[in-house]
Amino acid sequence: MIDHIGLGVRDLQAARAFYDAAFAPLGIAVVMSVSAEQTGGTAHLGYGPTADRRDIQAGKPSFWISESGAPTGPMHVAFLARDRAQVDAFHAAAMAAGGADNGAPGVRPHYHPNYYAAFVLDPDGRNVEAVCHAPAQEP
Template identity: 65%
Template sequence: MLDHIGITVSDVGRAKAFYDAALAPLGIGIVMQVSAEVTGGQAYIGYGSQGRPYFWVGGGGPDTGRLHVAFSAPDRAGVDAFYKAAMAAGGRDNGPPGLRPHYHPNYYGAFVLDPDGLNVEAVCHAPA
């Protein structure tokens, strides 16, 4: 099952204005924002509903990938297994398994770049 999806845009401000307006009639709005200072790279805006962000918009250059897809893992061991299998299948590391507390205290994810450079993640939100 998909957990969330993200896109990279050339102008975050312009994209924010567009998605704020376009998604509002669907009951989707900004749930979370993560600054560039927190990520150490780009700023991200998380759109969603009921307190859960599931559509992310962020800035970035050509080396950040244009698409990010995150799959739900049943537990942290599933995240670890995803990372190991993806790396063995030719993926490139984009963030090893571990906690990402800047999202929330139990966010445990792993990131790999697929053969085309797309950012693929497995994530578990459950406590250890």
Template identity: 85%
Template sequence: MIDHMGVTVRDLQASKAFYDAAFAPLGIGVVMSVSAEETGSSAFIGYGPNADRRDIQAGKPSFWVSEGQAVTGPMHVAFLAADRGQVNAFHAAALAAGGIDNGAPGVRPHYHPNYYAAFVLDPDGRNVEAVCHAPA
């Protein structure tokens, strides 16, 4: 159901030091970083299970940390879609229900080549996403 979530922090490097230390005993570490230039907004650090955990999700970021003003709320959550059609339908239904567009359905190659997602702001300004990782 939930693919990943993210939080906005005041100081990215201080939060990184904290999460690096706190997650190390759990076998969780930084598995992806995305620059502000790539996102067009803020830099993001993605945490997930380390490869040595032999976890089915090893290497996949499931917890994201970004620095900045909580323009779209202090939290982001992404729900897993079975296919791209579900992503499109989620976006349309959310807009029809009063959500605000925060990113039309499309591929986000800075995450990976098949990352197909759509973003909407809920009534409280939280960034809600539907994502499909399967190829077209």
């Protein structure tokens, strides 16, 4: 339903360092960059999958950040993970990149029995989630 979303950030390079690290385990990276000269205002970075996925083609940006001086207000955004290991890796990478824990990886049965997610706060305090809806893999 949603094609893309854009967020204003205080510090574009700090936000990029965080999102680059947090998204790497999910196969998401900057796939498009638009300069301040091109927009006549601020620079924008567009994140998207690095490989084709069922839900979106590789290279199509769906999550944008731009330096606005004042960040977009509080919000929650969730990114789909292929499996629970990707959720765990997202959380670890986001924490190592300076994110704040807002919910360790685990099942949230109040959503549904297989809702496995982790939540972190980005450098501007927004709640960023990675979620897997698939059942746990058998060992």
